[in-house]
Every structure is written in structure tokens, then in C-alpha cells.
Amino acid sequence: MKKIYGIGAGPGDGEYITLKGYKLIRKADMVFIPSSGGKSFAGNIAKDYISDKQVVELDFAMDGNEKGKYAAIARLIDDKLKSGQTGVFLTLGDPMVYSTFCYFMEELVKLGIQVETVPGVTSFCAAANRAKVPVALKGESFYLCDGDIDEEILKAADSVCILKTYKNKASILNALEKHGFEYVYVKRCTCDEEKVLYERDEILKDTDYMSLIMGRRKTV
Amino acid sequence: MKKIYGIGAGPGDGEYITLKGYKLIRKADMVFIPSSGGKSFAGNIAKDYISDKQVVELDFAMDGNEKGKYAAIARLIDDKLKSGQTGVFLTLGDPMVYSTFCYFMEELVKLGIQVETVPGVTSFCAAANRAKVPVALKGESFYLCDGDIDEEILKAADSVCILKTYKNKASILNALEKHGFEYVYVKRCTCDEEKVLYERDEILKDTDYMSLIMGRRKTV
Numbered sequence: 001m002k003k004i005y006g007i008g009a010g011p012g013d014g015e016y017i018t019l020k021g022y023k024l025i026r027k028a029d030m031v032f033i034p035s036s037g038g039k040s041f042a043g044n045i046a047k048d049y050i051s052d053k054q055v056v057e058l059d060f061a062m063d064g065n066e067k068g069k070y071a072a073i074a075r076l077i078d079d080k081l082k083s084g085q086t087g088v089f090l091t092l093g094d095p096m097v098y099s100t101f102c103y104f105m106e107e108l109v110k111l112g113i114q115v116e117t118v119p120g121v122t123s124f125c126a127a128a129n130r131a132k133v134p135v136a137l138k139g140e141s142f143y144l145c146d147g148d149i150d151e152e153i154l155k156a157a158d159s160v161c162i163l164k165t166y167k168n169k170a171s172i173l174n175a176l177e178k179h180g181f182e183y184v185y186v187k188r189c190t191c192d193e194e195k196v197l198y199e200r201d202e203i204l205k206d207t208d209y210m211s212l213i214m215g216r217r218k219t220v
Numbered sequence: 221m222k223k224i225y226g227i228g229a230g231p232g233d234g235e236y237i238t239l240k241g242y243k244l245i246r247k248a249d250m251v252f253i254p255s256s257g258g259k260s261f262a263g264n265i266a267k268d269y270i271s272d273k274q275v276v277e278l279d280f281a282m283d284g285n286e287k288g289k290y291a292a293i294a295r296l297i298d299d300k301l302k303s304g305q306t307g308v309f310l311t312l313g314d315p316m317v318y319s320t321f322c323y324f325m326e327e328l329v330k331l332g333i334q335v336e337t338v339p340g341v342t343s344f345c346a347a348a349n350r351a352k353v354p355v356a357l358k359g360e361s362f363y364l365c366d367g368d369i370d371e372e373i374l375k376a377a378d379s380v381c382i383l384k385t386y387k388n389k390a391s392i393l394n395a396l397e398k399h400g401f402e403y404v405y406v407k408r409c410t411c412d413e414e415k416v417l418y419e420r421d422e423i424l425k426d427t428d429y430m431s432l433i434m435g436r437r438k439t440v
Contacts, residue, residue: 008345015240018230018341022239092342096348097355105352117349121238121314125228128316132325132337135317141370144355144362144375156372165378175333 002113004032004077006101008094008120009045013190014208016121020050024118028197029085030054032077034100041210056080059098065129070100081113094120096165098146123212124161127186133198133214135159149175160215169204172213179193181215186191222333224297226313226321226379228340229265232430233410236341242269244282244338250274252297254320255296256281261430262310276300280320289349290320294327301333314340318366318383324437343432344381347406351416353377353434369395380435401435 003023008100010016017025028063031050031165032042035057039065043055058073081087095101105115105170124144136142140158154160158174160181162172176183188194188210203213206217225244230236237245245251249269255277263275277295292308301307315321315337325335344364348355356362360378367384369392375381380401382392396403405423407415407431417423423433 008341008349010238011339013240015243016238016339018236018238019242020235023235094345094346094349094355096345096353098358099349102354102357117352118238119231119341119345119349121228121339121341122345125314125316127230129314129337129339133316134322136364136366137320137322138366139368140365141373142364143373145360146356146358146363148359150361150376152376153363153373156370157363220291 002078002081004108004113004115005086005088005115006095006105007088007090008116008118009042009090009092010121011093011123011126011190012041012045012188014048016126016190017046018118018120019048021120024047025053025088025090027086028053028088030058030081030087032087032089033059034057034060034091042092045092046090066103068102070107072106074111074113077098077108078111078113091120093122095124104145109217121202123163123189123210124214126189127161127212127214130167130189130194131184131186131214133184133216136163151179152174153179154179158217162213162215164209165211165213166207166209169213173200173203174217176213180218182218183213183215185211185213187211222298222301222303223378224328224333224335225306226303226315227308228311228323228333228338228339229262229310229312230411231313231343231346232261232265232408234265234268236346236410237266237269238338239341240326241280241338242342245269245273245308245310247306248273249306249320250276250301251306252276252278252307254280264311265312266310276355286323290324290327294324294331294333295330298331305421307363308404311340313342317342343383343409343430344434346409346434347381347434350382350409350414351404351406351434353404353436355381371395371399374401378437380433382433383430385431386429387426389433393420393423396433396435401439402438403433403435405431407432
């Protein structure tokens with residue numbers, strides 16, 4: 001039997017990994033990290049914990065359709081890992097929140113590899129704590145999306161977080177203003193480049209991929 | 221100056237505290253834990269890390285209105301903590317997700333106490349990982365609430381989590397079924413008493429306070 005733990009590496013600073021995740025990383029026979037163009041954000045988060053480990057970079061930016069790609073990467077892991085060995089696969093934030101690991105783990109399971117996941121701190125919780133903006137207070141509804149806002153949901157929600165805002169930031173801010181939300185923009189939360197912005201103009205100027213917008217309905 | 225770190229202690233198992241939270245607990249001059257009737261769930265999560273620390277239990281179940289209660293507890297912390305000392309306050313899950321710490325920290329700030337919060341693993345992320353049910357996949361919307369479902373939001377959402385389901389479980393399940401959601405019930409996630417239930421009858425029979433229901437729209 002081979003086993004892979006999908007580990008939520010949290011928002012960016014290695015200190016936000018859980019004790020459980022940290023211990024599994026340290027004990028693992030092999031560490032798998034997703035990379036793109038030779039860079040791995042997840043690998044960078046855990047860099048202090050994996051420098052003496054056998055690390056395998058997996059190129060998730062390679063050509064090909066998603067499904068075929070995940071199957072190929074799963075086969076690569078199956079080749080590298082010996083029977084009885086345990087590997088960890090590091091993912092940003094939490095493995096169940098907008099993570100490719102959700103798709104990818106199905107391919108591992110198909111190959112007979114046992115899979116378990118370990119939750120992590122999400123980017124929106126990190127940002128909420130940084131900006132001291134509640135994700136939700138008692139009785140409130142919270143709406144989470146990535147990129148496109150559904151105004152029908154927004155109309156009824158008390159609190160919202162939009163991930164991956166770089167594509168259509170202006171229309172997101174317009175929708176928030178129209179429906180009576182105050183907002184804050186947080187980029188690279190917990191990282192050295194972290195920034196918290198409140199002004200529309202400043203937010204629109206920033207183009208960072210690792211950014212999100214949190215909104216809360218204005219209280220009159 | 222006095223400082224309090226509000227620390228997200230995660231869903232229940234002490235291993236799900238972050239490295240940052242753990243280190244702050246170990247370094248703190250004093251550990252404050254919310255309790256009710258002499259029991260503290262947050263204190264229990266961190267029991268292995270605080271047994272040699274100065275621990276102060278704060279009775280959040282005492283009589284009185286919420287605001288007056290929080291002010292009184294903040295004054296108690298201010299009395300206990302000496303100038304220059306640092307305390308930690310442990311909260312379940314994440315301090316910004318349905319946590320009384322959001323209200324409570326305002327009272328600390330009023331007394332001139334510096335407050336910083338440290339994100340934690342939420343119960344719904346822990347449950348999603350346990351049941352291998354994605355909170356959200358690419359392009360999906362996620363709706364989080366505590367107790368009462370807003371059907372207008374549910375109609376448009378792809379994924380949902382309802383916390384504190386013990387009051388009106390049947391109506392929650394009815395709404396999920398009506399709008400085409402599959403569901404799973406998770407109680408005491410990561411604790412010894414953890415249970416994952418899928419059957420309506422079994423779910424209705426369980427009365428645990430520390431439980432949640434996750435729903436995902438059925439794919440045809």
C-alpha cells in the first residue's frame with residue numbers, strides 16, 4: 001500500500017501550517033509539490049520544513065487537458081513512491097477549497113493509492129484575521145466565490161469573499177457598491193508582500209494574482 | 221502595554237492548531253479560555269499545551285446581557301494581565317468565523333489592550349476534508365450559515381454548509397432535498413466522538429450541538 005496525505009499548507013507563511021501537517025511533512029518518505037515554470041508557491045511555504053527531504057516537483061502547468069494531466073501526474077507519483085511508503089502533497093490553503101487536489105486525488109485513488117487530506121487555514125480566514133473583518137457573525141450568511149459574483153446571492157448575503165479577483169476587479173467592486181457592501185482588498189496575506197487596501201483606485205491598480213476582496217453589508 | 225492574541229484553536233483535535241498558534245500559547249504569560257459550567261471546549265483542545273501554564277477560565281455563560289458580559293470579562297483580563305505581559309485567548313475554529321471573539325475584542329481594545337488574532341482551521345473545512353466533500357470547486361459558489369437557511373441563497377448556490385443544526389435539522393434537510401442537494405452530517409469532527417452520517421433518519425436522531433451539515437448540488 002502507498003499513501004498520500006494532501007496537506008493544506010495555509011495562506012503563505014509556513015507558521016500557518018497545522019501541527020498535524022507539519023509532523024506528516026517531517027515524517028514523509030517523499031514530498032510532492034505542485035509547480036509551474038519551476039516555481040512552487042506551496043513548496044515555498046514549507047521551505048524550512050522540506051530542505052532535507054526528498055522533494056519531487058510536479059509540473060501542473062504542462063500542456064494537455066486537465067484530466068489527462070492529473071492522471072499523468074498521479075502515475076508519476078505512483079512510480080516514485082515505493083510500496084509501504086508515505087508521501088505528502090502540499091496544497092495552498094485547504095485541500096477542499098478551490099484546490100486542484102480535489103480532482104487530482106481521484107486519479108491517485110484509481111491507482112490504488114490511499115489518500116487522506118489534512119485541512120488548512122484558508123486565504124479568506126487569514127485575510128479576515130489580518131483586516132479584523134468578521135467572515136460571519138451570529139445569524140449572518142457568508143458567500144464565497146472565485147472570480148464571478150452571482151448578484152442574486154450577493155443581494156441576500158451579509159458577508160462575502162471573492163477569490164481570484166484579478167480578472168474583473170472593477171465589476172466586482174461595482175457589484176459590491178451597488179448592493180451596499182463595504183470592502184477590503186488583501187493581497188499575499190501573511191507573506192512579505194502582504195498589503196491591505198481600502199481605496200477603490202488603489203485596489204484597481206493592483207494586479208496581483210494572490211489577492212482577494214472581502215465585503216460586509218454596511219450597517220446603517 | 222498589554223497584548224492579547226485571539227487564537228483559532230481549530231475544530232477539536234489539538235493537532236489542528238497552527239504552528240504559530242502553538243508557539244504563541246507556549247510563550248504566553250497567561251492563557252485565557254472561555255468556559256461554561258466549568259467546561260471549556262477550547263481549553264480541552266489545547267490541554268496538552270497549557271497544563272504547565274497559568275490558565276484563567278472565563279465564564280461566558282454567566283448571567284447578563286452580551287455587551288455587559290464581554291465588558292466585564294475584558295476588565296477581568298485587564299486586571300489579571302500585568303503591563304508588558306502577553307496573553308492568549310483560545311477560540312474554537314477561527315476567531316473571525318461565528319466567534320464571540322469578534323465582539324469581545326472590541327471591549328479589550330477599549331481598555332487599551334492590543335489585540336491580534338491568529339486564524340485557525342474551521343469546522344467546515346475539517347468536516348469537508350474528513351468526508352472528502354469539496355467546499356468549493358473552480359467556478360462554484362459556497363454558502364455558509366448558522367442555523368437558518370435562506371432559500372433564496374440556497375437556490376443559487378452550488379455548495380453549502382450549515383452550522384448549529386440541532387435546532388431545526390428537519391427543515392434544513394427538507395430545504396436541501398427540495399433544492400437538489402446531496403448532504404452529509406458531521407459531528408465532533410477530529411474528536412473521539414466524531415461521526416459522519418449520510419442517512420436522513422440517522423441524522424435526525426443525533427442531537428449533538430457540535431455538528432454541521434454540508435450539502436452539494438447533485439450533478440445529473
